[in-house]
Amino acid sequence: MKRVKVAILGAGFIADIHLESYTRFVPEAEIAAVYARNADRAKAFADKHRIARHFSSVDELLQSTDVDVVDICLPNFMHREVTLKAAAAGKHIIIEKPLAVTLEEADEMIAACEAAGVKLMYAEELxxxxxxxxxxxxxxxxxxxxxxxxxxxxxxxxxxxxxxxxxxxxxxxxxxxxxxxxxxxxxxxxxxxxxxxxxxxxxxxxxxxxxxxxxxxxxxxxxxxxxxxxxxxxxxxxxxxxxxxxxxxxxxxxxxxxxxxxxxxxxxxxxxxxxxxxxxxxxxxxxxxxxxAFNQGYPQELKHFIECVQHNREPLVTGKDGRDVLEIIYAAYASAGQGKKIMLPFNEKVEKPVDLWLHPTSITK
CATH class of the missing domain: 3.30.360.10 (Dihydrodipicolinate Reductase; domain 2)
Known part of the structure; x- marks a missing residue:
């Protein structure tokens, strides 16, 4: 069966673990490219791991590289934008935790992937x-x-x-x-x-x-x-x-x-x-x-998603699961901020979840 071409977005600690996992444990995948915000870091990562192409622009990577999957190992605030671009480009997506910064972002990301007909897996290695x-x-x-x-x-x-x-x-x-x-x-x-x-x-x-x-x-x-x-x-x-x-x-x-x-x-x-x-x-x-990496489940989760792409199966852990986790995180911050139990569902609109803890009086009605 044809190998699935993967682009790793990110060149930090978790990207290094993902790369090692693919290389050693997921022969069904081929690492085709890497992206990092810093061009020198992208090149250094590519050279270290012998990756053919490296980019410091997500748009250029999506336009220029023949990839099937993007593996998002980027800071949280970038998850929404990159997911929307990858979905629009028809790429399947596996994304590191947390799914997004806000519930609104999570909903938008899930909807975009569903509309584009691409798979979205929330990378929960546990x-x-x-x-x-x-x-x-x-x-x-x-x-x-x-x-x-x-x-x-x-x-x-x-x-x-x-x-x-x-x-x-x-x-x-x-x-x-x-x-x-x-x-x-x-x-x-x-x-x-x-x-x-x-x-x-x-x-x-x-x-x-x-x-x-x-x-x-x-x-x-x-x-x-x-x-x-x-x-x-x-x-x-x-x-x-x-x-x-x-x-x-x-x-x-x-x-x-x-x-x-x-x-x-x-x-x-x-x-x-x-x-x-x-x-x-x-x-x-x-x-x-x-x-x-093996003990924590990284190779197993990545192999699972690659097989989902190959055989057109739904991932065991989806973007909707990531959204439910984020809602509980919201409620936890609100509980710590207000000093009381918070009932679910909880959908308070905030700029970032931690505000529910840092500024509870400005949010609570």
């Missing part, structure tokens, strides 16, 4: 992470009985790129960056059971000098099937990456830790290279992750 998937199958096999609570946490000491800290580019802090993972995983585990209420607490505890967004958050979600989901996220946790989940049932419990048991325990006085950059998380004791 729905494909091997350990998490094994835990889900345990539940389906009845190992823990009736589930009454799910917990998921993702924590580290902060993102690699500056734009994450700029709420005008990201739309929020750690909840927008990582909380979306836990929320999407809850919905995946519960077969998209509807969320009915959200209660949240958030603070900026470590990065006050860098961001107005929250760097530590706790969100409690109640679903219509009676299950409670608790998602904890932090950019303030020292000692490296932490990503784990818990499934609590009436007859048992299951724990899945993406990194423990798949790492080398190491001590480094000065730190070591990590995905093209040195970070303070590698100083001292740390867990050097073996096959990090």
């Amino acid at each position: 729905c494909f992470a091997p350990k998490y998937e094994r835990a889900r199958k345990l539940v389906e096999e009845g190992a823990v009985g009736q589930v009454y609570m799910l917990k998921q946490s993702e924590k580290h000491s902060g993102p690699h790129s500056d734009w994450f800290y700029d709420i005008n580019q990201s739309g929020g802090g750690v909840l927008m960056d990582m909380g979306c993972h836990g929320i999407a995983w809850f919905r995946w585990m519960l077969k998209n059971s509807r969320a009915v209420s959200v209660t949240a607490s958030m603070k900026t505890v470590l990065h006050k000098h860098r961001t107005r967004g929250e760097d530590n958050s706790i969100v409690i979600i109640e679903f219509e099937n009676g299950v409670t989901g608790v998602v904890e996220n932090s950019w303030a946790k020292q000692g490296g990456m932490d990503d784990r989940s818990e499934i609590h049932g009436l007859d048992g419990v299951a724990y899945a830790d993406l990194f423990t048991g798949n790492s080398v325990l190491a001590y480094s006085k000065n730190g070591y290279g990590y995905a093209m950059e040195k970070t303070d998380t590698t100083i001292g004791w740390s867990f050097c992750i073996f096959e990090e």
